[in-house]
Each structure stands twice: as C-alpha cells, then as structure tokens.
Amino acid sequence: TTAPTASPFPTTAPPPSALPRRTTAPVVARPGRMWSVVVTFYGAGDNDPPGSRAIAHPNALHSAAGGTGTYANPASLASDRREIAVGARVYYPPLHMYFVMEDDCAGCIADWGSHRTPHIDLWTGNHSGNDFLACENALTPDGRVTVEVNPPPGRPVDARPLYDGSGCRV
Numbered sequence: 001t002t003a004p005t006a007s008p009f010p011t012t013a014p015p016p017s018a019l020p021r022r023t024t025a026p027v028v029a030r031p032g033r034m035w036s037v038v039v040t041f042y043g044a045g046d047n048d049p050p051g052s053r054a055i056a057h058p059n060a061l062h063s064a065a066g067g068t069g070t071y072a073n074p075a076s077l078a079s080d081r082r083e084i085a086v087g088a089r090v091y092y093p094p095l096h097m098y099f100v101m102e103d104d105c106a107g108c109i110a111d112w113g114s115h116r117t118p119h120i121d122l123w124t125g126n127h128s129g130n131d132f133l134a135c136e137n138a139l140t141p142d143g144r145v146t147v148e149v150n151p152p153p154g155r156p157v158d159a160r161p162l163y164d165g166s167g168c169r170v
Contacts, residue, residue: 032091032150037118038111039092039145041136042078043163045128048106053126056104057086065123069097071153076123078103080112084120084149091151092122094141095169096158098151099123120147124162135168 044051044065053064055076061067067075074089077099084090090099099122111117124136139162148155162169 031152032089032148034146035118035149036144036146037120038143039141039147040105040107040119040121041124041139041162042105042121043124043128043132043136044126045132046136048104051128055102057102059087059102061100062102065103066126067100067123068159069095069099070157070159071098071151071155074098074100076103077101078105078108078121078123079119080105080109083108083112083118088150090120091148091155092145093147093155094145095139095162096156097122098155098157118144125164127163127165131168132163135163135170138168138170 044053047054047065053066055062055065056078058064061074062076065076067073069075071089075097077090079101081104084101086101088101090101091097092099099120103121103123105119105121108119108121111119124132124139158169160169
C-alpha cells in the first residue's frame, strides 16, 4: 500500500483561534515625497491677468484660484507643469496648509526651464495693493523650503487666511 501524500494546502478550515484578529488600530498613511523648493506667494493683484482669480487649469476642485488650505479644499498653487503635475497636492509645513497645483507661474517656468530649480508660487488671496504685496514678501522665505508632495490627509492645518484685508498671518 502507499502512504498518503502530504498536501501543502489545508483540507479543512483552521479553527477560529488560528485566524488573524481584526484590529481597530488606525491605518498609518504613507507620507508623500519630501522636496526642497523655492517658495513665493501670489494673489489677485499680481496674477495673470492682474486683479483676477483666473487659473490656467480649472478643475473639479476650483474654477478659480482659492481654497482654505485644508486637504478637502487646498489653496491654489502655481508652478511649471514639467516640475509638478496638475492636480498634485502639496503640504507646506511652515503654514500648516495644503495646496493644489492648478495654475502656471512665469517665474517658476523660467526657473525650471533654465536651471531645473523647483519653484512653487502659493495663493495668498483675492487681494491687491501695497499692504498685500508686503504680506506676500513677508511670507516668502529666504532660500529653499521642504514641502511634501502628494501628502496624505491628516496633517495639522491652519485654515486662517494668509491675508484678510487688514493683516498678514506671518
């Protein structure tokens, strides 16, 4: 007689105690890609065309520049499409805000095209004037800043306006 051959596959279901337990522990989101970039700020006053909220890439999130800086409603970001994909979210840690690439930036395009310098321009608001431009300049850091491209939701958020018509969040 021949002995039965062992099978690598179970012939009966394992007892319930052998099954993996479900856990209620939260799923940890994978971080996005960290990237060192030049950061500037823009608003309606220095947009193209001047005084408008027009964006180069209207989409399901925004038909014009705006947003509050949350993951669900990120503020507008302008850059070079060769540098960062339209629709990509970016988290800017110094301001605790999410942004989304949906506009073109002439300075960013020139920087990327001539030196491959990563440069993003962040929407500051639907304002213009000297006080507003001073706010944009105050928000602009010296040198590069590390941002997170394609971040998960759940980062700390400060959804206060960067400029509210009377003051700048610096």
